[in-house]
Amino acid sequence: MSWQNQGGGGGPWGGGQGPWGRGPSGQRPPDIEELLRRSQDRVKRFLPGSFGSGRGLLLVLLAALILWGLSGFYNVQPNEQGVELVFGKWAETTEPGLNYNWPAPIGDVETPPVTELNRVEVGFKSSADASRSTVGRDIVEESLMLTGDENIIDIQFVVFWRIKDAGQFLFNVAEPENTVKGAAEAAMREIIGQTPFERARTQGRAEIQDRSLELIQRILDSYGSGILVTQVEMQKVDPPQSVIEAFRDVQAARADKERSINEAQKYFNQITQSAEGEAQQIIREAEGYMQEKIAIATGDASRFLSVLAQYRVLPDITKRRIYLETMSQVLKGMDKVLIDNSAGAGTVPYLSLNELTERARIGRAAPVQPEIPAGGTP
Numbered sequence: 294m295s296w297q298n299q300g301g302g303g304g305p306w307g308g309g310q311g312p313w314g315r316g317p318s319g320q321r322p323p324d325i326e327e328l329l330r331r332s333q334d335r336v337k338r339f340l341p342g343s344f345g346s347g348r349g350l351l352l353v354l355l356a357a358l359i360l361w362g363l364s365g366f367y368n369v370q371p372n373e374q375g376v377e378l379v380f381g382k383w384a385e386t387t388e389p390g391l392n393y394n395w396p397a398p399i400g401d402v403e404t405p406p407v408t409e410l411n412r413v414e415v416g417f418k419s420s421a422d423a424s425r426s427t428v429g430r431d432i433v434e435e436s437l438m439l440t441g442d443e444n445i446i447d448i449q450f451v452v453f454w455r456i457k458d459a460g461q462f463l464f465n466v467a468e469p470e471n472t473v474k475g476a477a478e479a480a481m482r483e484i485i486g487q488t489p490f491e492r493a494r495t496q497g498r499a500e501i502q503d504r505s506l507e508l509i510q511r512i513l514d515s516y517g518s519g520i521l522v523t524q525v526e527m528q529k530v531d532p533p534q535s536v537i538e539a540f541r542d543v544q545a546a547r548a549d550k551e552r553s554i555n556e557a558q559k560y561f562n563q564i565t566q567s568a569e570g571e572a573q574q575i576i577r578e579a580e581g582y583m584q585e586k587i588a589i590a591t592g593d594a595s596r597f598l599s600v601l602a603q604y605r606v607l608p609d610i611t612k613r614r615i616y617l618e619t620m621s622q623v624l625k626g627m628d629k630v631l632i633d634n635s636a637g638a639g640t641v642p643y644l645s646l647n648e649l650t651e652r653a654r655i656g657r658a659a660p661v662q663p664e665i666p667a668g669g670t671p
Contacts, residue, residue, distance in 0.1 A: 365396040372408040374459035377401075386460040403463055407456040410523065413473045415481065416449035417528070437533060438482050444490040449528040450502075452477045452509065454520050461519025472518060473509075477525070480508035494530050502527055 368391055369375040375387035377394040378401040384394075394400040416436030436447050454473055456462045466472050484504050488497055506525045513520045532540040604611040 361396050365393050365400065367392055367394065367402045367404075369404055372406050373404040374407045374456070376403040376405070376459050376463055378403065383460050383464050386458065403459070405456055405459050405462065407459055409455060411454050411470070411473075413452045413454065413470055413477060414449075415452065415474060415478050416447075431534075435478060438485045440485055440490040440493055441487050442489045445533050446485065446490055446493055447529065447531050447533050448481065448485065448493075450477075450481065450505075451526045451528060452522060453524040453526070454522045456519060457521035458519030461517050463519075465517045465519065469518070469520060472516065473513070473520060473522075476509050476512040476516075477505070480505050480512060484508065498527055498530065 367375065369387055369389045371389045373389060375392055377384045377387060377392075379395055379399065381401075384400075392402075394402050416432055418430045418432060420430070431449070433447075436449050438446055438448055440446050452473060462469065481501075484501055485493060488501060493501060502525045506522055509525065510522045513522065531537065600611065600615070
């Protein structure tokens with residue numbers, strides 16, 4: 294349909310008039326300047342008389358500017374650090390207390406907690422069930438590692454960390470937990486790869502924790518992450534689950550071996566100590582015998598010298614004394630039969646002296662039995 298056919302005039306408004314011309318009814322459209330003037334009058338009626346002028350509007354703008362500027366003050370709590378942003382760019386990191394930054398929308402402030410201790414688990418995933426007991430799920434692709442002696446070991450550990458620099462933490466690390474976990478796993482694999490299997494399981498655990506903490510911190514510092522690792526705690530250090538039964542058999546065999554060695558060592562120590570004791574006893578007895586013989590020889594020598602001195606003074610008397618003492622020692626233990634010469638020669642020429650002496654010796658040795666009379670009473 295053409296414009297000419299609508300209302301008998303040209304164009305969409307009819308009568309050949311433009312959009313602000315008269316319409317078909319003959320009325321003119323509203324004047325825009327008149328609408329603006331009426332709006333200003335309504336605003337002036339709601340404002341006090343002084344604000345209606347240009348000076349009042351200036352005061353309003355000045356007050357709004359002051360309030361906007363005061364909104365830039367912010368407070369950082371003791372457990373936080375403030376990160377000031379200007380047009381979205383990190384400008385400065387502030388400490389706890391009252392601070393100032395450009396107000397929004399020019400500036401902004403982030404205050405992450407820096408004393409809160411965070412936890413990252415490597416090798417397992419713990420979760421709390423309805424009874425609030427911790428249930429762990431193994432993650433073998435993280436926990437299985439190769440030791441320095443080319444054995445496989447199953448290690449689960451926990452890394453505790455907190456924010457050290459809030460600015461670096463917010464702008465240099467996109468996923469802090471994954472970053473810490475990746476650095477921790479890489480550091481632990483490197484250290485385990487330098488440690489033998491048995492040492493990692495037993496006396497080397499404390500050393501591994503200290504070395505891994507130091508290496509994780511170096512890795513995170515190289516990223517400029519603003520993260521401080523406070524502790525590395527090893528939860529489980531065992532052989533892989535598939536060979537743990539065989540490993541326990543090997544451990545039992547080693548324990549039996551150690552027990553046998555200890556028992557043999559105990560027997561060896563017992564026999565050795567006994568032999569050493571007997572040897573010391575023999576040595577002491579020999580030393581005592583030696584001292585005894587030396588003392589006897591010394592005494593004999595002293596007695597001989599004493600007799601020699603007396604012999605030099607009175608030789609005849611000394612010789613007689615020595616003879617009598619010697620005969621006394623010789624005849625003291627002998628059985629003697631004395632025959633008086635006054636009996637004359639040939640007395641008891643066939644008497645067996647040996648038999649007499651033997652009977653005398655038996656008589657002295659046998660106890661005397663009392664003679665019992667016929668009445669039965671001695």
